[in-house]
Amino acid sequence: HTTFGAITNLTKENQTLSNDLKNQIMLLARKGLSGQLIAEMCNCSSSSVRRTILERMEPHYRVAKLPKHLCFDEFRSTKSVMSF
Structure with missing residues (x-):
């Protein structure tokens, strides 16, 4: 009633795609x-490709903190409702 997985320096633990394949x-x-x-x-699934890209991609749109000054502009939109 036990399971095991092979341990190698070609892959990360509990993963099946090699580092060279991900590269x-x-x-x-x-x-x-x-x-x-x-x-x-690459002889793998398209979901593995998508997962690899998301795993190794560094998002550029996220910032660690907000800037010191923020500016909001209010305007009258449809039916005299105020928006910003």
Whole structure:
């Protein structure tokens, strides 16, 4: 009643895609290829491609903190309702 997984330096623990395969996925993604095409070329699923890209992508739109000054502008929108 026990399970085990192989431990190797080719993959992270409890993962099946090798680090080299993930690097290849990222190289193909940078060339603008679709996820399905990358999956076919790398012999993996398109969800694995999507998961790898999201795992290794660094989001540029998030900031650690808000700026010191914020500016909001109120205006009258439809039916005399105020919006900002």
